[in-house]
Amino acid sequence: MILRPPPLTRLGYPRYHYMRYFRDKYIDLTRWREFWWLRKFLIFLAFYILRGVDLARKFLIGVDTSFWMDEKYRMDFLKPCEKAGFDSVWFGDHFLPWHHSFKHSFYVWPVMAAAAERTKKICIGVDVTVPIGGRYHPAIIAQAMGTLDSMYPGRFCLGVGSGEAMSEKRFMGRWPPWKERIERLAEAVELIKQLFISEDFFDFNGRYFTMEKVFLYVKPKKKVPIYFSAGGPKAAVYAGKYGDHLITYGTVEKCRDEIFPAFEKGATEAGKDVKKMEKAVLIAGGLGNIEGAIKKIRRYHAGTLIPENFNEPDPRKIEETGQRVTDEEILQNYYLFKKAEGLIDIMDKFRKIGTTHLIFTDFSVNPLRTIKIFAQEVIPYFRKS
Numbered sequence: 001m002i003l004r005p006p007p008l009t010r011l012g013y014p015r016y017h018y019m020r021y022f023r024d025k026y027i028d029l030t031r032w033r034e035f036w037w038l039r040k041f042l043i044f045l046a047f048y049i050l051r052g053v054d055l056a057r058k059f060l061i062g063v064d065t066s067f068w069m070d071e072k073y074r075m076d077f078l079k080p081c082e083k084a085g086f087d088s089v090w091f092g093d094h095f096l097p098w099h100h101s102f103k104h105s106f107y108v109w110p111v112m113a114a115a116a117e118r119t120k121k122i123c124i125g126v127d128v129t130v131p132i133g134g135r136y137h138p139a140i141i142a143q144a145m146g147t148l149d150s151m152y153p154g155r156f157c158l159g160v161g162s163g164e165a166m167s168e169k170r171f172m173g174r175w176p177p178w179k180e181r182i183e184r185l186a187e188a189v190e191l192i193k194q195l196f197i198s199e200d201f202f203d204f205n206g207r208y209f210t211m212e213k214v215f216l217y218v219k220p221k222k223k224v225p226i227y228f229s230a231g232g233p234k235a236a237v238y239a240g241k242y243g244d245h246l247i248t249y250g251t252v253e254k255c256r257d258e259i260f261p262a263f264e265k266g267a268t269e270a271g272k273d274v275k276k277m278e279k280a281v282l283i284a285g286g287l288g289n290i291e292g293a294i295k296k297i298r299r300y301h302a303g304t305l306i307p308e309n310f311n312e313p314d315p316r317k318i319e320e321t322g323q324r325v326t327d328e329e330i331l332q333n334y335y336l337f338k339k340a341e342g343l344i345d346i347m348d349k350f351r352k353i354g355t356t357h358l359i360f361t362d363f364s365v366n367p368l369r370t371i372k373i374f375a376q377e378v379i380p381y382f383r384k385s
Helices: 018-026 029-051 078-084 108-118 138-151 165-172 178-197 233-242 252-269 290-300 307-311 315-322 327-333 340-352 367-384
Strands: 060-064 088-091 123-129 156-160 202-205 210-214 226-230 245-249 279-287 335-337 357-362
Touching: 060 123, 060 279, 060 367, 078 108, 078 367, 088 108, 088 156, 088 357, 108 123, 108 138, 123 226, 138 156, 138 178, 156 178, 178 202, 178 226, 178 233, 226 233, 226 252, 233 245, 233 252, 245 252, 252 279, 252 340, 279 290, 279 340, 279 367, 290 327, 290 335, 307 315, 335 340, 340 357, 340 367, 357 367
Parallel strands: 060 088, 060 357, 088 123, 123 156, 156 226, 226 245, 245 279, 279 335, 279 357
Antiparallel strands: 202 210
16 A cells, blocks of 8 residues: 655645645644754755865975984974964975085984874875885885874875976986876885785786785775875876876976976876865965075075976085075065965965865974964864855
């Protein structure tokens, strides 16, 4: 026997308006007013579902602390960073530094473990390691991340890139052209992911990497997100196809007009949901003493403004060319502000073009003051937005 509702036209309702009928018959609207909070929540939920937005997604704020290291590697800045509300802290991975004067070209993997031990929940990332077969075989990176995540589950972000000559050429015996390096990186990411998830021994037969009967015994306990580095639109297409997320750098206009569209194109071609993928952007600068920050940048980093230096293996020569970079060029390429308002404004511009994770590489004279400014002004602004 099939039960059917009575013909609605007999009850004074327009045809097919079953929801109105059951609302009036079974719901006491006088009591419904008592649940005003539920109505607001349902409206809020419907709004975000209709927009296709993940409720857990927010504008993440990270800090690259590579240039805050001291001679004893105590990393006293970590607990203040976590207390300030940063979502992530990041460390670079170089065998040689960009500039000869920067002596702290540390081995990043024990540093990341020590950072996790000194903190409770903040995400710890490497920006970026280079598993293209020079310093690192991709299987070694998979083992390193599997071990770290087994010790501190869910705490790590794996940034990968195609590398610079200063750190890779000595290990490879040559410096491959960009096309080969990006293909190596894409293949490396495939191998790392397979090692993370494979439940049995397998063979990997790639163009650049081959392994027989390989198996990763110490796997990550939680998924380790892979941030694929891209400095231009061609690399961004690879990032969309092979990475879990994008990590990039550049101006607001370059990210908006070149990097992000190419990343989304690659992700769409790979059948991925772009809305679930982060767009992380690295910006470099300083707060407070601008003259002091300029001196620090010129001593440690200004050589990166010269594109040819990405193919230069000698950090002494990179630093020498960096000394010729003018104050005006540094001011044009780094975000240097005396007060937080200027930095908030530029971060907001990145957020409005679709950046979901902004990572600030700080060259301030006083890092603890930078942390304090973020804690009191920058982070609260974006948490309220």
